[in-house]
Amino acid sequence: MADPAPIQAVPTSYILGVDIGGTFTDLLLVREADGAIFTAKVPSTPADPSVAVLTGIDRITEHHGIPRERIRTVMHGTTVATNAVLTRSGVRVGLLTTKGFRDVLHIGRSFVPGNLGAWVTWQRPSPLVPLSSVVEVNERILADGTVDRPLDEAALRLDIHRLGDERIEALTISFLNAYVDGRHERLAREIAHEELPGIQVSISSEVAPEMYEYERTVTTVVNSYVGPIVKSYVDNLQSLLSRQIPSVNLRILRSDGGLASGEAAAAAPVNHLMSGPAGGVTGAIWVAKQTGFPDFLTFDMGGTSTDVALVQGYEARTRRETAVHEVIVRAPSLDVKSVGAGGGSIAFVPALTEALRVGPRSAGAVPGPAAYCKGGTEPTVTDANIVLGYLPADVRLGGELEVDVALAEQALEKIAGPLGLTVREAAEGVIDIVNENMFGALRLVSVEQGYDPRDFALMAFGGAGPLHANALGALLQSWPVVIPPGPGVLCAYGDATTRLRNESSRSFVRRFGDTTAAEIRAVLAPLAADAAAGLEEGAAATVSYQADVRYCGQGLVMPIDLSTADLQGDIPALLRERFDRTHEQLFVFALDSEAELVNVRATAEAGGLDLASRPLPAGDGSPAAAELDRRRIFHHGTEHEATLYDRARLRAGDRVEGPAIITEMDTTSLILPGHHGLVERHGSILIYPNDMPAEA
């Protein structure tokens, strides 16, 4: 997509979205007056990610002649917290537990993943806090909130110094039943501040005030584990930005797709663990609003993993937990499912079963796919795409990469031989299997939640998404497949277009028969005030509510939404009716048993951006002007001739017949035989099967 020319005469402010990926940092500058968009892509600087941000700002502002001080807000999805957890590079955390429960993390839920016998080879990840850094505190509050044993302050003052000797950098306090009453945690925090000054303290009754001691403790520990890292990152970025742009506001994207101030992010970093994927989903929502598809599945395929989510009515589903690899915490996140399938996933044939497997092992950026000439020798999904002609070897990827088809073929020989297939057949097998794995993830968020994927469009982005999207659309029967403009920088769109959000929640265990609408209203009012107070001052907030409901004695909790208007009605009856309906949709049955409330929460959101949109110039319906060349591709066992197009030269209304390959700076889109793409007026490409009437 061509960058629009700046309008010098109009003094206007800009919003900057920044997404820091493993390889590239994407920047997207939005001019608030007319929605004009300027993008830049610079190499990431993992040692200090803010360096790339500043380089990018320089590049984008200089290149387009935009005065830096016009940037009013920087919105940012960050993977700093995610990476600290993934690479186990967080800070040393100390943990205070109730006496008798120092093993709360060591024992966990006693769970060994896998089938019968899996314990024989299971390697348990070590807890984030070693036992040597756990101190038991003589205190006890019971499940009904009564103090069974007051906190022994004198003993705590002595014992806590052992943590000082362990050189901890952050402290978690998590006491039994603190979800009911956090007074002992707050007292212990005061003591910790006095005895270990300068140590960041997180207490479970504030970070995750929900029942289940292990889950609450892990959540609070993760908050501590990434806390100082996120804080110094945010502080550093804020001060670097402020030096260049004195009045700039820094906002960090939360895992649930809302935005938080830099300060709020540093205080509760556990809410930002999945900030990265949330950017993609919110960016997709922004594109969907322009193109008019309220219900869609997102399909974000990168080098090592694929993230998928379901969006209905422009709202992504959220869930009450966030998972980063094997670390699962109780913090809200967009319901994004991740599978270890990406362009770098390695294909292999296990000797005993002679099956074809793809992933989850990945060649990563180094050594990378065999074809990339960086020393990789194992066959990857990207190699299969190259052999099949889907990724044209002579079109430079991101302008940098060298591609060698012969190396890809050599690598695929490794599996073709044992399977008795030709190299191209093996390559198709690899693509089919990896597509199936991703199809499984998309089913998890759709079919398994009671949604029919045929009612949804499929929005593809990420480096490899547009290459596989047509095939996934066919498996799911989700049409159209939408390839947004700039699929490689969609996360940055998300960063630039979301709203400030804050949430306040508490445990509230009540049978429906034991509570009233008035009592629920009384509980929700302070939560709403609390949530709204967490936003910027002056930000007009809309508040929404949620209650977790289940049948008494059931293990699940199902979040049920309540609007402000609902609060005036018979809340218990409304909740019960919605809960039964959802339960039946998900599980085929509802019960006439008594139901109960478990947790309640209020979410405050500031007013959002209403960006103007800038349509693409209309063409004459023919993409001929964008045609670059022709290519042989291999699909379903036969050769086809595909047309190669330059996306930047496509115009609104163009109809691209498959098979076609559409290239742009960092992404390649594939339209399969029997399908066609329509260029929509905002620049998205909508792929439909030819035997289905288009609805453009």
Next chain:
Amino acid sequence: MGARIIETAAGPYTRVPVSVVVTDIIESSLRNARTEMDAVIFRTAMSPGIREQHDAFPIIANAAGLMVVGQFGSFIHGFLAAYDGTVEDGDVFLTNDPYSCNGAISHLNDWLVLMPIFHEGRLAAWSAMFAHMTDTGGRVPGSLPTDAQQIFEEGIQIPIVKIMRGNELVDDVLKICLRNTRVPEWNRADLMAQIAAVKLAERRIHELSRRFGPDLLYSAMEILLERNLNAFRKVIREVVPETPVSFEDHIDDDGMGNGPFKIACTMWREGDRAIFDFAGTDPQSSSSVNFYLQPEQFKMIFGAYTSKLFDPDIVFNDGYYELLDVRIPEGCLLRPRRPAALSCRTHLLCRMFDLVSGLLGQGKPEAMCGAGWSASPHLMYSGFDGKGDWFQLYQIGFGGLPARPVGDGVDGHSLWPSFMNIPTEYLEAYFPLVIRHTRVIADSGGPGLHRGGNGISIAYEFRQAGDISIHDDRWITHPWGVNGGKAAGRSRRRLDRAAGTSELVPSKCDRVHVEPGDILYFDTWGGGGWGDPVQRPAELVSADAKVGLITREGALRYGVVLGESLEPDLAATAALRRELVANAGPPSSFDFGGDIEDLLTRCEAETGLPAPRRPPTPGRMSHAPVT
């Protein structure tokens, strides 16, 4: 006699060629469907045993009844042989009676829901799910009476019946079942959750049939079974020697003063086939510790272990069953005659895993793990709360995982797949309990180059008068160590009365009355050690001591002398280790912590509880089977 399958469309499925890729796609779809079945039941069930601890297991089988995905193997052929009636589209079957389904399930608490899946009039597959109900009636809360002599005392016996017919719930059957349990709300929700899970599998099979065509789906399932058959042919040749090898182990007692009970097995190979002969196993017990072992279940146990040891990637199903020949003498502990009581079979079931490990280990010692399947210790606590409402807890405990070739055993984790502990906060919110501690027990893991996992101690303070039941084992015999590793610590239970007295609680008991303020200390066993402990690096021993996983005294069993700050004293350690090596007996594959006669002799002195009597002679229980 036998099931009559009513198909409305004619013709068998045709075997058609299937590419590797499509087979793998169908395999992963079936695997996903099974995972979905788990998700549905765990989320919607109500009893803590299922919703928190996950005591429920699904399978999907082909039309012939062979498990294609799942675990704990298929039991459908047992059902087909035993059921006398029609099997029609829209039927869902329910049973909990081991004797009427050839041991498909092994005690009355396990309710089995089984569903034929028809596609366009033809039987295409089966789905099933069994789940442990907290209560199924009978003489004690929890339905696991230690002193039962006949199955009639253990709760309602549901023969194979249709709980749904034409996709409609058969209400009258449900009413009879629920009337016979102490917690009908839980059983109703749990059963509905099971039905929802098997119905979900039906939807997935229908989708696959439509997507790939029924012949192709049929053929792919055949291929998946054949993959296992071919893989296990290689595995069996590698792990089962032609020369017979034997192993025996015990459960300690039956809770009625009798014990220990021996199970013995001899294994050898004839060509491709492996034979497992349980001759030498003690006769059936006069109380409820019998384990009605279906040969297919044993095949599954064997498969699960060998596949993990030799190729973790193998996808596991029933395809290899024809390669195994399992011989269980009629009237022994593992094949008791009706109406023998069966409720407390958990001890023998767990011991079966140790037995398989010890048996296979002799063919391939370096791949062997220590012992650790004590039992799945149960605590039941029931009574009326302050409001006069009935409460009833069924909780499964965990010990230490055995030490393994890949490293130490994990402390306080579950050997059972998918099981989890019940959070303390949940227990305290829903039951009149205060948990005073949950902590690992130092030194309970067997010493070794790789340390066995430590057991767990939980202190339960009761806040309401009520009754408790306990089912546990390995209080006389130790979880054994292997390849030079040592035996682990045993289980024990102590009840400190609010009144100031203290008593030891036997490993199996019912209706022990508790008063508010009484505290039960329930300590589980550790996992056996692996490899010679004097070879464990002294710094690892020191590190465990510093965090309280072993004590200073415990370190001496590794030949490690710890100084003031628990750092190893290198000179003293070297000297002690020399001494231990010099005094060591001849090398042995197993350390049982003493032979069975020794253990019985020392029993009262070491455990504080009297040794059980040797079980009565077999003659007493030999009668014709009652059907």
